[in-house]
């Protein structure tokens with residue numbers, strides 16, 4: 001790992017609070033939460049968006065109520081896209097969030113990395129979510145599919161988390177065909193670089209220490225070629 005590696009802070013929340021403080025969420029976020037179909041999803045959404053603000057506030061050193069986070073979708077402008085801070089405290093900081101079956105993670109780029117025009121992506125996936133027929137055909141490149149043993153779900157979930165983290169760092173999400181995002185780790189070291197549509201994206205696995213889940217982080221931008229250094233912390237202390 002080179003010294004110039006991009007620092008990514010990952011805050012992991014393993015126990016979703018049943019009544020997180022909602023004071024920091026916008027009316028639009030509360031409406032998005034209410035529209036979700038299950039109480040678990042509603043709680044998870046509120047907790048994830050609250051954590052996003054608590055993590056940025058902790059990093060920047062301002063109260064979370066002073067942050068304005070924009071979620072404009074690049075495709076339709078609705079507030080369901082990637083989080084960004086356009087102005088005020090934390091402006092330009094790289095942000096990403098993910099939720100999966102009770103686990104929530106937020107990734108932030110260190111302030112000095114944000115100035116290097118890099119974007120971040122974080123993703124957590126359940127291993128059993130990739131166990132459906134036809135996964136390889138829709139998700140993997142031919143080389144990736146050939147490299148994995150048939151039925152090896154943990155390996156497939158690992159690749160899927162890397163692909164989604166890369167897709168988030170690109171900002172396209174899964175509008176980009178995941179088969180075009182190649183994330184095999186040649187030497188099994190759990191980190192690498194994808195070149196997608198001419199853009200370089202560095203990725204690395206994030207060891208959560210939770211059985212049944214895979215997670216990865218990615219950075220895209222001018223400094224992506226220098227690799228990623230992830231610091232994982234317990235987000236429970238922020239609530």
Ligand SMILES: CC(C)(COP(=O)(O)OP(=O)(O)OC[C@H]1O[C@@H](n2cnc3c(N)ncnc32)[C@H](O)[C@@H]1OP(=O)(O)O)[C@@H](O)C(=O)NCCC(=O)NCCS
Nearest residue numbers: 075076080081082083097098099164168171172173174175
């Ligand atoms: C982003 C995406 C890969 C995440 O899928 P997922 O694994 O089901 O969900 P996760 O919990 O890991 O991540 C969801 C978060 O990704 C972020 N996100 C959404 N779109 C994003 C994008 N294009 N790039 C980066 N991050 C994005 C949001 O913060 C979202 O959280 P929220 O819904 O609570 O606001 C997938 O939902 C996707 O590709 N969405 C975009 C599709 C799109 O652009 N459709 C056009 C709509 S008009």
